[in-house]
Amino acid sequence: MQKIKPFDHLILILGALFLCAPVVMALMSSTHTAVDVHSNGLSLLPGGNGIETYTKVLTHRGGFTGDVTGLLMLRNSLIMGLGFAVGKIVLSMMAAYALVYFRFRFATLLFWAIFATLLLPLEVRIMPSYQVMSELHLLNTYTGLIVPLLASATGTFFFRQFFRSVPDELLEAARIDGAGPVKFFIDVLVPLSKTMMAAIFIIMFIYGWNQYLWPLLMTTDESFYTLMRGIKSILQVWVGSQIPDYNEAFALAVLAMVPPVAVVVIFQRMFIKGLTESDK
Amino acid sequence: MAELTLKSVGKTYAGGVDAVTDVTIDIKDGEFIVLVGPSGCGKSTLLRMVAGLETVTRGDVQIGGRRVNDLDPAERDIAMVFQNYALYPHMSVRDNMAYGLKNRGESKAVIEERVAEAARMLELGQYLDRKPRALSGGQRQRVAMGRAIVRQPAAFLFDEPLSNLDAKLRVSMRMEIRKLQQRLGTTSLYVTHDQLEAMTLADRLVVLNGGRIEQIGAPLEVYRKPASTFVASFIGAPAMSLLDAHIEGGQLLLEGHALARLGNAAGPVTLGLRAEDLRIVDTGLPMRVDYIEELGAQRIIHGMVGDQALAVTDTHDTPLGPEVRVALDPARLHLFDAQTGRRMDKRVEQVSVPA
Amino acid sequence: MTDTPLNMVEADRTLVMRLRAWWSGETATPAKRVQFDRPLTPWLFLLPQLAVVVIFFYWPSVQAVTSSFYLEDPFGFGATFVGMENYTDALNSSEYLGTAAFTAFFCVVVTALALGIGLLLAVKADKVIRGAESYKTLLISVYAIAPPVAGLIGMMFFDMHMGPLKDLAAWFGYDLKVGINYWDTATALIVIAVWKQIPYNFIFFLSGLQSVPVSVREAALIDARSGWRRFWDITLPLLAPTAFFLLVINITYTMFDTFPIIDVIVKDKPANNPMTLVYKVYLDGFKGNDIGGSSAQSVILMGVVALLTVLQFRFLERRVHYG
Incomplete structure (x- = not known):
């Protein structure tokens, strides 16, 4: 086959450096003191202040109410990620099941009603969405944080694809075996979708965890702050301070990126599969 | 155990396409019926109508004397074996076989006994706890059959069950299916496009073309007396040679x-000749040799008579020249109406060997 | 970050087909040969999704359209119908048009760079054998980083006091002033946005490349001697569906998902800083309390997105070979 040229490796190494170096430097800098970072710039080597910084970020009560800790934000981010992923899977599997496996009136209309949501991202209708949420008294609730994000049809789209790739004969065999719609769904389709559910779960967990704009608007009560919301606050405090807490900001950034990055690296195979394939 | 009756059954799809037209078949209890025909002839649609997977547009489907047109597949007391096996991939072999029984509310003891019995019959005992993906194609097909057997249905429906297997396995599975069916005595309806499979399995063949029945009959009867040029060319390998001939003054002229x-009566006819009914001789019908297919025990000589193709089976292996002479037994020639393609009675009076 | 996941290359294709069938008024072919025929059950399965979609998608969308025709009192004392005024105001404002121009520029540059670099890395990663897995892991891991985190890290790199990129620019004799100089800020935004999006494109291009059958690769090896020719004649056309899909995703990404990056870098200080249309909707609505104006901008944006989607389907799809 083709010969491998050192040039190929050079490009890959440069690419990997470009992508990963900032992350490494953020990680390393978070272990230095703020003064150190301020005077010496970002660092590629670990410093001695790591434990102190992270303890402070995780447990120090900050914010206007003096109640927000990094741990609390970590917990809220986790709720957001898990809640979103689970909600998305449940809702979209059910909807996709109805669209693929049933013959009923208005099916095509409903298909388009649901899939039109792919056209307009939340950001476009952010203002009225906020108003709706406040009319429904859902500001500063976990429901308000999670449920509106479920309105996009990506998951439904995916499961629809997947269900369509399931051989027709499986349903036919199940019908001969006397399985009704609910039985077929629970006994056959759900177990069959396990791998896909896991892959979707990973993607959706990351998506939920990484939400920024929506939590920014939905939460004024600091006990609902997520890590992303925390980043916004820490930056707001910076304005006017002499030596900003660079190290703490970096520590927060590291906390915010470690779980999703870890998930991607650990479940790399499944993640790529979920992202790019509709498996049989 | 039951007889299965189709009465003037027809199927028209939503788009107005007629898939099956006026099919009537009486299947006796315990009979093995094979529906055979080229793809798109409606054989699968017919089977699926019996299964309840397609609605019946016209006519009646009866199983054991009961009209089942409007019953759910599960209520028809049938079992089906699919081409791609359609096993539940996440269930063990045991659970695959037991699933239908569980849904019918059979007791644990009954389920266990029936599964064990089927597993013994199909030699699947050691695989009961495996998942389908850990089995070979042949084993999967056995599981699919096991799933049908445990239900003890009134009828088995087979939808090209052997098409996904390799040639060698297909032959041995064919025998196994036949033996099993004879042992259980269950009425069976079997769909295939493979005429050899149809010939070897069937008590009676149903040859379908364009959604209509061309002929129903025992395999040999269909082989020896094809009802139309379609059946003649579809059943038997090599295919029967069909040539344009005509009758003039009491002579069959080719x-x-x-x-x-x-x-x-005088006029144009289609003449059908099976390769094995012809012999290479010293004097007879002249044929230009095109190519020779060596099959080991015999060879098939493909050639041209005028500009019409003809195949002859020959058991010798002497080298042949560019032209040979062919003899035929007038009792074994088939005549078909040149227009409709239907079989004609022939009234042979005398053999005349052309010089 | 986008939640548009999945086998969208395949999915996309059926969507296009569906769209076309829909346009031409054909009824969609049933998804399965056999379907359940129950009048009520499908509605029960659809109910949760429908409820969420209606309450959190259609209701706000309709509200955006209606309030775009009203001038709302900033203190909440009712609203006056003003017709198209909010629209004409927006479209006549040089500030709005400037933002629109920057958004278009930003889209083109980020999409081109992110796609180009992603493709280059994927092609190289597909070629090497030694260390392929390590490269893959390194190149993919950044995918999961949230845009605001990317913005934060990027901000540090461009920081006026200790940012290494500021030092780098200074070494070349340039005074980089991110947050103050318009084009300096724009540069920072582009670098961060591209950085964040490369892994996504890389993943898709790589899996697109690896799904090219070995037999096709070998046939190409026999038919074309130069590697560049092979890439141009064989690989690229086979990658076209992937590339088409990624184009849509990348444009969507730069228009919408870069919001957090802009928010972190620009920090609510729009003065002389570049921003995208989406960010302006947010600023005018939430910071400027101009609900009518913000809604009108939303509606315009909806129109642009819808138009873009249709255009992409109509023109691009035709030139793409779906194998």
């Missing part, structure tokens, strides 16, 4: 050669 003396 490309100017008189082949036989017939009492039929």
Whole structure:
């Protein structure tokens, strides 16, 4: 086959450096003191202040109410990620099941009603969405944080694809075996979708965890702050301070990126599969 | 155990396409019926109508004397074996077989006994706890059959069950299916496009073409007396040679050669000749040799009579020249109406061997 | 970050087909040969999704359209119908048009760079054998980083006091002033946005490349001697569906998902800083309390997105070979 040229490796190494170096430097800098970072710039080597910084970020009560800790934000981010992923899977599997496996009136209309949501991202209708949420008294609730994000049809789209790739004969065999719609769904389709559910779960967990704009608007009560919301606050405090807490900001950034990055690296195979394939 | 009756069954799809037209078949209890025909002939649609997977547009489907047109597949007391096995991939072999029984509310003891019995019959005992993906194609097909057997249905429906297997396995599975069916005595309806499979399995064949029945009959009967040119060319390998001939003055003439003396009316006819009914001789119908297919025990000589193709089976292996002479037994020639393609009675009067 | 996951290359294709069938008024072919025929059950399965979609998608969308025709009192004392005024105001404002121009520029540059670099890395990663897995892991891991985190890290790199990129620019004799100089800020935004999006494109291009059958690769090896020719004649056309899909995703990404990056870098200080249309909707609505104006901008944006989607389907799809 083709010969491998050192040039190929050079490009890959440069690419990997470009992508990963900032992350490494953020990680390393978070272990230095703020003064150190301020005077010496970002660092590629670990410093001695790591434990102190992270303890402070995780447990120090900050914010206007003096109640927000990094741990609390970590917990809220986790709720957001898990809640979103689970909600998305449940809702979209059910909807996709109805669209693929049933013959009923208005099916095509409903298909388009649901899939039109792919056209307009939340950001476009952010203002009225906020108003709706406040009319429904859902500001500063976990429901308000999670449920509106479920309105996009990506998951439904995916499961629809997947269900369509399931051989027709499986349903036919199940019908001969006397399985009704609910039985077929629970006994056959759900177990069959396990791998896909896991892959979707990973993607959706990351998506939920990484939400920024929506939590920014939905939460004024600091006990609902997520890590992303925390980043916004820490930056707001910076304005006017002499030596900003660079190290703490970096520590927060590291906390915010470690779980999703870890998930991607650990479940790399499944993640790529979920992202790019509709498996049989 | 039951008889299965189709009465003037028809199927028209939503788009107005007629898939099946006026099919009537009476299947006796315990009979093995094979539906055979090229793809798109409606054989699968017919089977699926019996299964309840397609609605019946016209006519009646009866199983054991009961009209089942409007019943759910699960209520029809049938079992089906699919081409791609359609096993539940996440269930063990045992659970695959037991699933239908569980849904019918059979007791644990009954389920266990039936599964064990089927597993023994199909030699699946050691695989009961495996998932389908850990089995070979042949084993999967056995599981699919096991799933049908445990239900003890009134009828088995097979939808090209062997098409996904390799040639060698197909032959042995064919025998196994036949033996199993004879042992259980269950009425069976079997769909295939493979005429050899159809011939070897069937008590009676149903040859379908364009959604209509061309012929129903025992395999040999269909082979020896094909009802139409379609059946003639579809059943048997190599396919029967069909040639344009005509009858004139009581003589059957092919490309100017008189082949036989017939009492039929004068006019054009289609002449059907099976390769094995012809012999290479010293004097007879002249044929230009195109190519020779060596099969070991015999060879098939493909050639041209005038500009019409003809195949002859030959058991010798002497080298042949560019032209050979062919002899035929007038009792074994088939005549079909040149327009409709339907079989004609022939009234052979005298053999005449052309010079 | 986008939640548009999945086998969208395949999915996309059926969507296009569906769209076309829909346009031409054909009824969609049933998804399965056999379907359940129950009038009520499908509605029960659809109910949760429908409820969420209606309450959190259609209701706000309709509200955006209606309030775009009203001038709302900033203190909440009712609203006056003003017709198209909010629209004409927006479209006549040089500030709005400037933002629109920057958004278009930003889209083109980020999409081109992110796609180009992603493709280059994927092609190289597909070629090497030694260390392929390590490269893959390194190149993919950044995918999961949230845009605001990317913005934060990027901000540090461009920081006026200790940012290494500021030092780098200074070494070349340039005074980089991110947050103050318009084009300096724009540069920072582009670098961060591209950085964040490369892994996504890389993943898709790589899996697109690896799904090219070995037999096709070998046939190409026999038919074309130069590697560049092979890439141009064989690989690229086979990658076209992937590339088409990624184009849509990348444009969507730069228009919408870069919001957090802009928010972190620009920090609510729009003065002389570049921003995208989406960010302006947010600023005018939430910071400027101009609900009518913000809604009108939303509606315009909806129109642009819808138009873009249709255009992409109509023109691009035709030139793409779906194998």
